[in-house]
Amino acid sequence: MANHCRPQGQKPPALRRSSMSDRRTSISIDERPSPPRRDGIAAGGRNPQRANGMESVGAAPDPPTEWNHEELHVEGELAGFGDDEGLQGVFSQDFAWLSQEHDGDQDGALASTSTHDDRAETSATEGDGATGYRFSYSAHKAGMNQVDRAKINARIAELSKGSAYYENEERKSEANRQRELRLLDQVREMRPIAQSEPHRAKIARRIAELEATRDLTQTIVHLDMDAFYASVEERDLPELKTKPMAVGSTMMLCTANYEARKYGVRAAMPGYIAQQLCPELVIIPLHFDKYRAISEQVRAILRDYDQDMRTAGLDECYLNLTAYMQSHDLSDPQPIVQEMRDRIVEKTQLTASAGIAPNAMLAKVCSDLNKPNGQYYLAPEHETVVNFTNKLLMRRISGVGRVTEHLLKTLGVETCADFVREAAILSLVLSEKAFGFLLQSALGLGNSFWSNTSPQKSISTERTFRATRDAAAWDSTLSSLVAELHTELESSSRLTRHLTVKVKSASFRVRQAGRTLHKYTTQTTDLLPVARTLLAEAVAAVTAQDGGAEISMLRLLGVRVSDLIDRGVLEKRGIARFLIRPGAETGTARAAAATVESVKSAAGSDRAMAEASSSADAPRDRDPVDEAVCPVCHVVSFPASMTETAMVRHIDECLNLAALRTRGASTVAEPEVAVVASPRKRAAPASGPPSPARPSKKPARLSTRSDKRKGGSSGSRKLDDFFAPADA
DNA sequence: GCGGATCAC
DNA sequence: TATGGTGATCCGC
Numbered sequence: 019m020a021n022h023c024r025p026q027g028q029k030p031p032a033l034r035r036s037s038m039s040d041r042r043t044s045i046s047i048d049e050r051p052s053p054p055r056r057d058g059i060a061a062g063g064r065n066p067q068r069a070n071g072m073e074s075v076g077a078a079p080d081p082p083t084e085w086n087h088e089e090l091h092v093e094g095e096l097a098g099f100g101d102d103e104g105l106q107g108v109f110s111q112d113f114a115w116l117s118q119e120h121d122g123d124q125d126g127a128l129a130s131t132s133t134h135d136d137r138a139e140t141s142a143t144e145g146d147g148a149t150g151y152r153f154s155y156s157a158h159k160a161g162m163n164q165v166d167r168a169k170i171n172a173r174i175a176e177l178s179k180g181s182a183y184y185e186n187e188e189r190k191s192e193a194n195r196q197r198e199l200r201l202l203d204q205v206r207e208m209r210p211i212a213q214s215e216p217h218r219a220k221i222a223r224r225i226a227e228l229e230a231t232r233d234l235t236q237t238i239v240h241l242d243m244d245a246f247y248a249s250v251e252e253r254d255l256p257e258l259k260t261k262p263m264a265v266g267s268t269m270m271l272c273t274a275n276y277e278a279r280k281y282g283v284r285a286a287m288p289g290y291i292a293q294q295l296c297p298e299l300v301i302i303p304l305h306f307d308k309y310r311a312i313s314e315q316v317r318a319i320l321r322d323y324d325q326d327m328r329t330a331g332l333d334e335c336y337l338n339l340t341a342y343m344q345s346h347d348l349s350d351p352q353p354i355v356q357e358m359r360d361r362i363v364e365k366t367q368l369t370a371s372a373g374i375a376p377n378a379m380l381a382k383v384c385s386d387l388n389k390p391n392g393q394y395y396l397a398p399e400h401e402t403v404v405n406f407t408n409k410l411l412m413r414r415i416s417g418v419g420r421v422t423e424h425l426l427k428t429l430g431v432e433t434c435a436d437f438v439r440e441a442a443i444l445s446l447v448l449s450e451k452a453f454g455f456l457l458q459s460a461l462g463l464g465n466s467f468w469s470n471t472s473p474q475k476s477i478s479t480e481r482t483f484r485a486t487r488d489a490a491a492w493d494s495t496l497s498s499l500v501a502e503l504h505t506e507l508e509s510s511s512r513l514t515r516h517l518t519v520k521v522k523s524a525s526f527r528v529r530q531a532g533r534t535l536h537k538y539t540t541q542t543t544d545l546l547p548v549a550r551t552l553l554a555e556a557v558a559a560v561t562a563q564d565g566g567a568e569i570s571m572l573r574l575l576g577v578r579v580s581d582l583i584d585r586g587v588l589e590k591r592g593i594a595r596f597l598i599r600p601g602a603e604t605g606t607a608r609a610a611a612a613t614v615e616s617v618k619s620a621a622g623s624d625r626a627m628a629e630a631s632s633s634a635d636a637p638r639d640r641d642p643v644d645e646a647v648c649p650v651c652h653v654v655s656f657p658a659s660m661t662e663t664a665m666v667r668h669i670d671e672c673l674n675l676a677a678l679r680t681r682g683a684s685t686v687a688e689p690e691v692a693v694v695a696s697p698r699k700r701a702a703p704a705s706g707p708p709s710p711a712r713p714s715k716k717p718a719r720l721s722t723r724s725d726k727r728k729g730g731s732s733g734s735r736k737l738d739d740f741f742a743p744a745d746a
Numbered sequence: 747g748c749g750g751a752t753c754a755c
Numbered sequence: 756t757a758t759g760g761t762g763a764t765c766c767g768c
Contacts (some may be wrong), residue, residue: 267759272758
């Protein structure tokens with residue numbers, strides 16, 4: 019299935035506070051590995067994966083990569099809400115003229131609106147009570163004035179209040195508020211250190227070092243389709259243009275047209291709330307096939323300018339125009355970007371907005387400035403970039419979300435200049451990763467480079483349903499989810515070794531339980547029993563959270579598989595780990611030596627054995643890759659031509675013989691592979707007495723499916739446990 | 747390694 | 756009646 023790609027190369031923010039216990043008198047920000055700190059603000063993750071950092075400063079940017087899972091998302095109904103929504107504004111007040119200029123009917127991204135993750139008010143004062151910032155759809159755009167905004171927010175609060183969702187948001191807000199208070203305590207305590215000369219010098223040095231990495235040689239474009247889904251629907255049904263309209267369902271809206279936004283209708287708002295704000299609202303269901311096709315048309319155009327262009331969902335792309343400009347001997351990117359946007363309109367009748375800047379982070383910010391149907395060019399001059407960045411609100415940085423924004427505000431940081439000014443103290447109370455990311459971003463130093471595509475790390479599927487405590491219904495849903503994952507694994511030739519079950523109760527509390535499996539597998543027969551156990555654990559946990567008087571009702575079930583590996587890679591790597599170079603003496607080999615005779619005597623009987631034996635006396639001084647020796651008997655060698663199945667069979671046979679011979683599990687030659695069994699002792703779900711780790715008999719096949727299952731938490735594994743059944 | 751939390755889309 | 760789904764990362768344990 020597919021890839022959902024995201025631009026990489028930006029470090030994710032993550033905030034945490036240092037604990038008292040690891041405060042040090044001499045703070046070295048520069049320390050490579052940040053010392054573990056505790057009591058942190060919850061970490062925030064973001065997609066940009068490995069930060070490639072600036073290792074290639076000055077060089078041509080890496081070719082962008084492909085994304086990982088786009089269609090997966092798409093198939094899942096709601097792909098994402100991000101469209102052209104603005105936030106609270108891009109700049110601090112003193113730069114608000116820019117906002118004015120584009121506000122009003124232009125929808126100005128500068129004027130803020132809030133998307134799903136952004137429904138928050140920036141200031142708690144507008145909210146009600148402790149939670150304020152979490153709960154109001156502040157809409158500062160589309161011709162709304164302050165009064166309208168306040169009215170709408172009040173109305174939304176009124177409509178939401180008392181719902182389980184709302185209550186849960188309140189709980190979360192309160193928890194965050196407590197963390198912020200503790201953070202402020204830390205600030206007070208750390209202040210003297212922050213103000214000490216050595217520390218200030220250290221920060222200054224760090225900033226200088228970052229500054230030295232500034233690269234203005236690249237021309238990066240971020241292109242973003244305007245209100246993508248809504249615009250597509252309007253294009254195909256023009257009468258919608260004059261009506262308030264949103265795309266989604268009564269449960270959840272994905273995006274709204276500009277007419278609807280005037281009423282406060284926004285992306286990520288439940289449709290039934292939106293309908294109360296705007297009774298004439300027309301809700302159009304999603305048509306992902308259409309969006310996908312149009313998206314591909316757009317991408318095809320953009321590839322003319324950057325073959326390695328990267329997509330971010332269906333409606334966003336990043337391009338590096340540097341090479342194109344050089345090859346066409348152009349110095350001004352603006353006409354080029356205008357041309358692409360014109361071509362997009364011509365081809366699709368849809369408009370796009372774009373930002374042009376020296377790096378991807380700034381380009382992303384810039385693409386919002388003249389939205390919709392506009393572009394903004396941030397010239398690659400030091401002074402221009404610095405002036406721009408200084409006024410930039412931290413919230414605009416991709417990776418700084420609602421929670422982080424609020425937290426920073428608590429610390430008195432709103433703009434990038436604020437952050438840099440307070441860097442000395444912030445370096446002491448934020449995690450090293452978070453501080454590093456935020457400082458770099460606040461200096462306007464987002465990466466211009468993309469890391470190469472990284473393999474997908476997990477596959478998940480989850481489903482929301484009417485809250486129920488019907489265990490049979492849960493089990494039915496769980497089975498479906500596991501079956502979906504099985505299908506996905508099979509169709510992509512991958513296996514998993516980790517399973518996680520997620521649960522959301524009617525109170526919106528979320529709990530998850532996961533477990534590392536004993537082997538890589540795709541099989542429902544392996545996954546489902548574990549999933550059932552995990553579900554029971556998660557239900558118990560969420561029930562306890564909910565008060566525990568009665569088993570909680572669930573409104574969502576989810577299953578995720580991670581620790582994925584390609585089948586081919588697993589087979590190669592798996593077998594390779596068993597191969598011991600001829601002559602290598604290991605404890606395992608020595609332990610197995612006693613079984614050599616029995617192995618030899620049994621050799622002739624098995625077909626695989628015969629295969630192996632036939633080349634057992636091949637010369638032993640060749641490349642070890644070409645000739646490996648069975649790690650168990652340490653006698654039979656495996657020629658390169660030998661099939662893996664045959665090798666596995668031989669090793670398995672050796673283990674069987676070894677087990678017979680030594681009669682004790684512990685002395686059987688164990689493959690030298692560390693297999694991590696579940697570290698936790700889980701209560702066996704009402705099974706019989708604990709079975710011995712290994713029955714003393716049953717020599718024929720050391721490992722059968724049922725056998726494997728039984729040995730669940732045993733630390734010692736047999737060969738079969740390392741390989742998925744070759745069910746193909 | 748696990749679970750909770752944040753973020754993007 | 757009623758507030759989504761997928762994937763990733765970070766942090767504290």
